[in-house]
Amino acid sequence: MSLLDKANESVVVYPEEVVTDADGNTKTRPAKVGFPARAMVRSAAQSGTSARRTEQDNEGYESEQLYRVRFLRGFNNGVPLGAQSQIEWNGQRWALFGDAVRFNGSRRTAHLNYLIRRF
Numbered sequence: 566m567s568l569l570d571k572a573n574e575s576v577v578v579y580p581e582e583v584v585t586d587a588d589g590n591t592k593t594r595p596a597k598v599g600f601p602a603r604a605m606v607r608s609a610a611q612s613g614t615s616a617r618r619t620e621q622d623n624e625g626y627e628s629e630q631l632y633r634v635r636f637l638r639g640f641n642n643g644v645p646l647g648a649q650s651q652i653e654w655n656g657q658r659w660a661l662f663g664d665a666v667r668f669n670g671s672r673r674t675a676h677l678n679y680l681i682r683r684f
Contacts, residue, residue, distance in 0.1 A: 569638050569676050572603035576634075576654045581647025595651040602636055606654060609633040609680055631662065634679045645677055652681055659683050 579595040586592060609631040634652065645665040652659045659681035666678045 567638075567673070569635070569674065572605050572637055574604055574606045574654060576602055576604050576606070576652050578602050578646070579651040579653070580641075581649040593647060593649040595649055599651075599653060602640060604637070604652075605635045607633045630683050632659070632681050634681055635676055638676065643677075646679065654681070657683060 577599040578601075579597075579599040581593050582596045583591055583593055611629070611631055632654075645667075646661060648661060648664065650661050652661070660683075662680040662682040666680075667675075668678065669675045
């Protein structure tokens with residue numbers, strides 16, 4: 566068993582979906598119904614600039630938390646989650662932050678990492 570096949574958390578994934586609004590415009594949003602998944606969730610390091618920026622924006626009333634998420638191999642058939650996807654973890658909704666980071670050193674170690682941010 567590879568380390569890429571281990572998970573430490575149960576999450577609910579709300580993938581991005583395309584909808585049409587009342588004016589006929591298409592837009593993306595998180596799905597209303599999610600599906601359960603297992604993932605490895607770890608804290609993500611922030612640069613000092615990022616940490617200072619979040620504290621200066623709202624003078625300490627709000628802060629930013631970032632975590633790195635890696636799903637088990639075969640998740641979503643290898644298709645990356647869209648930018649509007651959300652993850653429910655520990656009873657809180659988290660938004661994807663940036664695009665998926667693809668690691669493709671070899672076929673056996675290929676995987677996707679995501680950053681999630683609480684909002």
